[in-house]
Amino acid sequence: MNIMNDNFSKWGWTENPFVLRIDPSLFVGYENQVKAALNHIENKHKIALITGRTGAGKTTFLKWVEKNYDASKFYVSKPPQKPEEFVSLFTELFGTSFFERLLGQKPTLYSLPKYVNKKLGNRHLVFLLDEIHETNKEVLEWLRVLIDQIDNISLVIAGMPVVDEKLSELQTLNQRITTRINLVSLDKSETKELIKKRIESVGGKGIAPFTDDTISTIYEKTGGFPREILKLCDRLVNSALEKGLDVITLKDIEEHKEIELPKVRVEEPKVTFMPKPPSDEQIRNLPFKQRKILKLLSEKDWLTPTTIVEEMDTGSYKSKGHAIRSVNNILRRLMLDGYVQRESRGKAFMYALTPKVRTMFVEN
């Protein structure tokens, strides 16, 4: 549970709307890109490629298509690492009939197109495949072969810009891509729309506690990059809560100057949180567990909450789950107070001391 849930209610919110949740109903903007994707699908074109940096909104975009396009859709969050895995992907989607099971007839990679064609009949299938940059040439080559031989399929693949290099080495596939969509960033009014939609989804009204001015500044600082917008808004509402503010002003954003977000053009890793450093005395007065965690982080940088729990004496907790939740809460607290910083690496968050706090530990 979020330690500050109660306080969000002062804005009429049931929860923090700026968590990095993927919810296609909160999708905004990218109008031309949406049109291009729908046009591709409606015309039953074969392969579309969506590229965008991390956090640009590729997964959200695919999920939006999945939800809003009225036909058979199949979203796969990661491509297989071996071509053979395509077989189980499709047999799980369609299921196997009693006779097929009786006769032990599971399709092979070679008979897969025939199997899919039969299962689809006249239906059109939209196959949405995310994180395509994570697979290898062999899988991509087979994907091309399958798509070529399945009659009624439109493939939409999404990945990071590096995928362009991979594809340029695979001309057979590359040349079949008829729609190329690039997700860059939202414009100013879409940025406002994103914030407003999120706030209203948790019961808030309009853009409060933000103002048009603060939203313009948020747009400038984040370059309209969706994940960065969410991260900055999260930080601003949390520090407004800490300070008991009802409205977030330009001055409040200014206070975060020293923790300017990484420029949008910079690739990972990103430092998401680095507020004002605390004093020596403040560190000494911290509760035992908080000091213990800081000590661990001073010995080793970038730990996940789970690793921290494993390094601690957790006898006082009911279970490891309890311990992890508690450590998560403490880390969040320490982050808000400027002791630690956080980076997202893949699916996990990793924590380290902020540079200033690190030097204090070295001196001690």
Ligand SMILES: Nc1ncnc2c1ncn2[C@@H]1O[C@H](COP(=O)(O)OP(=O)(O)OP(=O)(O)O)[C@@H](O)[C@H]1O
């Ligand atoms: N068009 C959009 N409208 C509203 N919110 C968006 C939009 N695009 C992205 N977001 C939000 O921004 C965050 C990042 O988006 P998403 O995870 O889709 O990015 P991604 O390009 O798939 O990133 P990665 O490459 O790291 O997987 C999510 O929390 C998502 O809800």
Ligand SMILES: [Mg+2]
């Ligand atoms: Mg994604």
